[in-house]
Amino acid sequence: MATSCAPVHVHRPSTVTSTDYDVVVIGAGCAGLGAALVLGRCRRRVLVCDGGAPRNAPSSGVHAFLSRDGIKPQELLRISREQLEPYPAVIIRPGKVTTVSVESHGFTLTAESETGRPATITTRKLLLATGVDDELPPVDGMRELWGQGVLHCPYCHGWEVQDKALAVYGRGKTVAGLALLISRWSRDVIVCTDGPSGVSANARRRLQAHGIGIREEPIARLQGNRRGDLKCIMFKNGEELERDALFVHPHQHQRGTLAEQLGCRTTSKGAVWTNKYLQTSVRGVYAAGDMTPGSQQALIAAAEGTQAGIFLNERLTKEDCF
Incomplete structure (x- = not known):
């Protein structure tokens, strides 16, 4: 590939204005x-x-x-x-x-x-x-684990975490839809909303029908290892939830x-x-x-x-x- 910034000249009609x-x-x-x-x-x-x-x-x-x-x-x-x-x-x-x-x-x-x-x-x-x-949620550990233990696309990364313990972060209709999609790759899926979920009654029924639970406790941080793998989600009440990966659709x-x-x-x-x-x-x-x-x-x-x-x-x- 050329390393110079000088453009290569190719013949053009004289009616075309010259540009770099x-x-x-x-x-x-x-x-x-x-x-x-x-x-x-x-x-x-x-x-x-x-x-x-x-x-x-x-x-x-x-x-x-x-x-x-x-x-x-x-x-x-x-x-x-x-x-x-x-x-x-x-x-x-x-x-x-x-x-x-x-x-x-x-x-x-x-x-x-x-x-x-x-x-x-x-x-x-x-x-x-x-x-x-991507505008990642302001949760300690989210940025550090991004791309390894924190993932955004199941089509890109679902195969690699199939049948593992998975979490889905978010609230409302969006998180319910993502969790149902993630359930294609694993039967062990839990929604973590980091506060009030905003999930409708109908969405809750759909999640429950597929064995997907909801944790609404505020999150303190994500705990991972040096390789960037997720080990557990630590809640502010002191409880821990062991998970192998977390999916999120960030703004x-x-x-x-x-x-x-x-x-x-x-x-x-x-x-x-x-x-x-x-x-x-x-x-x-x-x-x-x-x-x-x-x-x-x-x-x-x-x-x-x-x-x-x-x-x-x-x-x-x-x-x-x-």
Whole structure:
């Protein structure tokens, strides 16, 4: 892969306004790299801005990813970057994009450079693939065990904890639904609400019918070992509940403010809205991966990034040729 930040020049019609890149991809996870691979194969000039570790970095493995089941997150990204090396028009650069503005030619971005000085970049199109951050509950031990003893997705991690003693953290309708889903992997599931549950009478009956209990005592902390495995849930009343793993669906927020800066429309859940072509409400701005609505899995993010790359190339081709 090219290490220089100088763009590779590919012939374009004289009617197309000159910019540094055809597409700047902000985010170097599965979605961003998936798009870069397609665009590189289309001979597009692409800059991928890598803002840091991906959301799944604490995880012990990436699961349900066909051909890569169980691979370490960083190893998956290493292979992905390696497979971009044959495409010289794709450049990956560490650094965070701080500002973006809409111009007549497309977009102007300000990004951190390796020297520490801000760099100005112009591009015809923009792909946001920055993902989301999880807002973990303020329980001692939750953050320390995140990705190992505290899990978020049974499709990603349920197999690894099957038939073990499991807990589900949360309240109301959401926790009841998650607990019923988790019961597919284990018959020993207990809901821990860390205070009044807010679980309806109907939901309680459904949980009881599947042998799922509810503990409403406030939680003092989660106790784990050095490997990050959960050993027990310690309640403030002094009681302990031995569990092997805890599932939680935490609240999330967008990682970064670029979508907000651009005025991109968001859904009621805070995801960036896109149409069927993965274009946001702002012309020329596309989005892919966890930051958009839908399931959040590495394979789905990679596939969505691939789709975005195709849609971007076809949009650019129309501008080049018609």
